[in-house]
Amino acid sequence: MIPARAGGALLLALLTGLVADDAASELHEVVEMPPLTSIGLAVASSARVDLALAGLDAQVEAAMQRLNVPGLAVVVVAEGRVVLLRGYGWRDVQQQLPVTEHTIFPLGSATKPFTAFVLGTLADEKKVDFFVPVRRVLPSFRLWDALAGERITLADMLTHRSGLPRHDAVWYGDSGLTRAELVGRLSKLEPTARFRSRFQYSNLMFVAAGHVAEVVSGQSWEQLVRDRVLVPLGMERTGFSLAQAQALGDVARPYRDREHEIVRAPFRDVTLIAPAGGLWSSADDLGRWLQMLLARGTWQGRQLIDEGTLTALMRPITPTRLATDDKALSQAYYGLGWFVDTYRGRLRAYHGGNLDGFTALVTLLPNEKIGVAVLANAGGTGLPEALVRTVADRLLGRSGQDWLGRAALLREAAWGVRSHLKEIRAKRRLTPSAPALPVARYAGRYTNPGYGDLLIVENGAALEMIYNRIHSPLEHWHFETFNVGSSEDPSFEDVKLTFSLDDATHATSVAVPFEPSASPIVFRRADPPAAAVDWPADGFGSFQDGATVVSVSRRDERAWLSWPGVAEGELVPVWTDEARIAGRPPVRIRYAPATSSRPPSLIAFTTDAVRVADRVP
Known part of the structure; x- marks a missing residue:
């Protein structure tokens, strides 16, 4: 904990990573490990790898406690094999359910390399070209900047140089849009930089790139990923939505750190922007993904992507302008779906992912044949990055830097900054004052x-x-x-x-x-909205949620829901097809009309899960 009277210089040093190693050594002693390099290889033998990772469990568990991380799943690949596959802590704190290697977490933006990979396979088939305007295959594509819309390529989209900032609120939550409709909104969103002038991270551009893949292939993005990655690799516990993950079972719950206390966060389903961040997976499945990438696109004798194409995906293209004073790192660039830099002079390709209550990180040292994936059910935690560096140092035979201890110090510094910013915001409030209108x-x-x-x-x-x-x-x-x-x-x-x-x-x-x-x-x-005052007439009747009977009836001219295990009460419409339960704001009920593949249904959104009940014939 930083003393309240700590000087600004110390705080700045903590935030920029300029902390002496001994100042971060509270967590554990750094053990000198013998170098594992031999004729340019980072890993010499299975026995040496096992020795290098000895004692890691104790470090991880101590770091989780200090960083307030409930659960963690880790997979490490070296020598072409999985050398560590383990779960730590709890996937559900309240019910004391442990994390295992099969526990499913959302990948968030660590999904982006999958989208780039699929586009790479389509490029191998000459169905797309990363460096020709997207308009050639998607004539309707438009941006606010007409010239940018005319010239933008898949490479521009995948390297975040469209000129568009994040604009994430457009899709956050449930906009009710289709993927094609969301891409159509891009022409209405104002850029904040000139086309190709600088790096500006954009989830929406990855949604657009995924949509291009759908158009040229005639398949959904989900089907493309399933056919070209998941099925060949046997990634059977990887899905495309919260509902799919819950159907597979053993799903981690999301948590956030509120005033140094672990509290539940709501599940967030981001199916709409799946090409940018919609995959859910386990450490075991990600081990297969890492092994295939480190084997230059081959899996069990089958070449899933051209080796040259895979290499091109991890080539640095757009400088991120993310400055670092860390001597272990170089300037970071963004390639085609990967962040790219050097770690201790070695090429590193990686991508993190953050979703409400979750943090993920997938990292490759391709020349050393090392891969690490870390999944945590804590939002915005620095533990995955610190653990990846710790594992890399052990396998590379490096020592002296306590990354896990430093992550704990950085967390404390961040809390201090948040508190300070909160005080600044409060001072900007002009009181007393009152609104002009009722x-x-x-x-x-x-x-x-x-x-x-x-x-x-x-x-x-x-x-x-x-x-x-x-x-x-x-x-x-x-x-x-x-x-x-x-x-x-x-x-x-x-x-x-x-x-x-x-x-x-x-x-x-x-x-x-x-x-x-x-x-x-x-x-x-x-x-x-004219229809926002009444529950839909077709939304009354009996529905079935597994063995549970759900009903919507009229009581005193009001819609009344009875859904055992979810909620019972008056449906108060807030949208054309959605209502909340009177007195229980966290519970929302949506009516979904019949489609060609399923009957009319009710969908319940709670802080814990998504439930679906189909109309009883």
């Missing part, structure tokens, strides 16, 4: 061409924001600005909404800083 005058539907609809609804004497089906309570901040308060879903916590008024009788628009690198996104008032 809260009812702010309520309504607001819309933006790129971001879609945002609802402001009355919730008793207060207001609530509903965006992409995420419900966020609003508290008055000052004048016409409202702040998103704490709730079960903290996605937009502390975001400030500022309303504009007409003649002081109604709010005409609301500006929301959804994209930090751009001007606030302006939503203009629109007519309220």
Whole structure:
């Protein structure tokens, strides 16, 4: 813990990694290991590898405790084989269910290399070319910058140089869009840099690249990944959605660190943007993925991707401008789906992933034939990166740097920075002040061409924001600005909404800083959705959730839900096809009309799971 009176120089040193090794040695003693290099190889023999990893378990368990990480799954590949495959801690803290090598975690953005890999196989088949304009295969593709939309290539998309910032709020939650519709929204999103001028990380560009793969192949992105990666490698515990993961079983629960306390986080399903971050997998399955990549695209005698194509995916292209003072690292670049730098002078390709309550990291030292994947059910933790470096140092015969101890110190420093920023934000609040209008005058539907609809609804004497089906309570901040308060879903916590008024009788628009690198996104008032006042007529009747009978009936002209094990109460519509349970905001119920493949159904979203009940014939 950093003393309250610690100087700014120490804090800066911690945040930039400039901490003496002995200052971070509280966690464990660094043991000198003999070098494993022989004729340029990082690993000399199975026995030496096993010796190099001896004692790692104790380090990991101590680091998990200090970094407040409930559970962890690790796989290490060297010498063409899995040399470590293990689970640590709990996948479910409350029920004391352990993490195993088969426990499923979301990969988040560590999905991106899978998308690049699939596109690489399509390039091998001459179905795509990374360096020709996307318009040649997707004529309808447009961007805000017309010239960029005309010239952008798959390589531009996959190396984050489109000029577009993240704009992640467009898809976060459940926008109700299809993948094609989301790609169509790109022309309505303002860039913050010139085309090809600099690195700006964009999940949306990977969604667009995945959509290109779908168009040229005639298959869904999911089917492409299944046929070209999962089935050949036997990755049987890898899926494409939260629902699929839960059907497979043994799924880790998400947790976040709140004021040094581990608390549950809501599950987040990101199926819409799956090409950017939608895979769920286990350490055991990722071991197969690592072995194939380190074997230059071969698996059990079969070449899944051309060796030259795979090499090209990991070639540095776009400088990230992510500065580092760490002598072990070089300047980071982004290749085609991979971050690329050098670690202790050795080529490193890697990708992390962060989803609510989870952190993942997949790392390759391709020339040394070393691969490491770490999955944690803690949001934003530095443990995976520290553990990868620790394992790499052991296998490379390096010592002297306590990465795990330093990660713990950095966490403490980060808490200090957060506390300081919170104090700064509080000082910017102008009090006393009051809104110009009664809260009812702010309520309504607001819309933006790129971001879609945002609802402001009355919730008793207060207001609530509903965006992409995420419900966020609003508290008055000052004048016409409202702040998103704490709730079960903290996605937009502390975001400030500022309303504009007409003649002081109604709010005409609301500006929301959804994209930090751009001007606030302006939503203009629109007519309220006509169907948002009644539960759909077809949504009444009996449904079946496994052996559980679910019913929606009328009571005093109101829709009433009875779903044993989920909720019982009045359905209060908040959208054309969605309602919440009166008195239980965390529970949301959606009606899904019949499709060609399934009957009408009810979908229940709780903080713990997604449940589906099909209509009883």
